[in-house]
Amino acid sequence: MALKATIYKAEVELSDLDRNVYCDHSVTVARHPSETDERLLVRLLAFALNAPADQNESPLELAKDMWEPDEPSLWQKDLTGRITHWIEVGQPDEKRLLRTAARVDRMTVYSFNSSTPIWWKDLENRLTRLRNLTVWQIPSKESQALAALAQRTMKLQITVQDGSIWVGEGGRSVEITLQRLMGPPGN
Numbered sequence: 001m002a003l004k005a006t007i008y009k010a011e012v013e014l015s016d017l018d019r020n021v022y023c024d025h026s027v028t029v030a031r032h033p034s035e036t037d038e039r040l041l042v043r044l045l046a047f048a049l050n051a052p053a054d055q056n057e058s059p060l061e062l063a064k065d066m067w068e069p070d071e072p073s074l075w076q077k078d079l080t081g082r083i084t085h086w087i088e089v090g091q092p093d094e095k096r097l098l099r100t101a102a103r104v105d106r107m108t109v110y111s112f113n114s115s116t117p118i119w120w121k122d123l124e125n126r127l128t129r130l131r132n133l134t135v136w137q138i139p140s141k142e143s144q145a146l147a148a149l150a151q152r153t154m155k156l157q158i159t160v161q162d163g164s165i166w167v168g169e170g171g172r173s174v175e176i177t178l179q180r181l182m183g184p185p186g187n
Contacts, residue, residue: 003033008040009153014048016160021053032066037150038112038143043073043089045138045146045167045176046110048158050074050087058084065089072100091119094126101130108183109135112143120181127182134183138176145174 012025027047031040043062050060058078063071065088076085085106088096091113101107107130111119116137127133138146149156149169157168165176 005030005032006152007031008150010044011155012044012048013155013157014051014160015158016049016051018160018163019053021051023051025051027062029062030064035066036147038147039089041146041150041167042110042112042138042143044156045158045165046074046087046089046108048156049160049165050076050085050108052076060085060087091116094123097123097127097130097133101133105132107133109133110138111135111181112138112140114140116140116181124182135181136183137179137181139179142174142176146176148172149174 008029008031010027010029012027014021014023014025016022025047027044029040029044047060047062052058052060058076060074060076063073063075065071065073072086073089074087075083078084083104085108086100086104088107088109091111092109097107120135120137146167149167149172151169154169159166163177165178167174167176
């Protein structure tokens with residue numbers, strides 16, 4: 001018998017002072033049986049950090065990456081259905097990055113494992129020609145602290161200011177400091 005997804009609901013209050021984005025989102029996340037709390041919360045963080053600044057932009061959507069190998073963690077599509085922003089959570093392989101970067105406007109990766117420096121050192125030189133790729137590392141201790149905020153029903157307050165990110169849930173909060181491994185400033 002196949003295991004079923006667990007449904008998580010998050011009310012996300014976003015105050016991104018760096019991008020002048022202030023909005024609230026109700027997000028329903030289907031958590032794959034093999035997905036950890038850490039990965040789930042990193043997906044929600046990636047959602048908040050990439051939420052469209054303008055209501056006229058197409059919405060950012062959670063995709064089915066754990067169920068469908070040809071989908072990312074999140075994506076944004078234009079009105080024609082063309083993917084404009086592909087967002088991966090974890091450590092995708094070189095072939096996936098090269099293949100995807102050729103067909104999207106922007107691609108962003110959020111890696112959070114303690115093995116990120118090893119993974120990135122192996123790929124970095126082979127990906128330098130990808131001008132539409134931005135790679136971020138979330139320090140492992142910070143992503144693990146973020147995982148402690150996971151609940152089936154969450155009210156997350158996410159504040160971004162001067163490159164620092166604070167994620168709060170109830171009386172608890174975590175500070176996240178992303179480290180840019182590749183990509184232009186501002187992406």
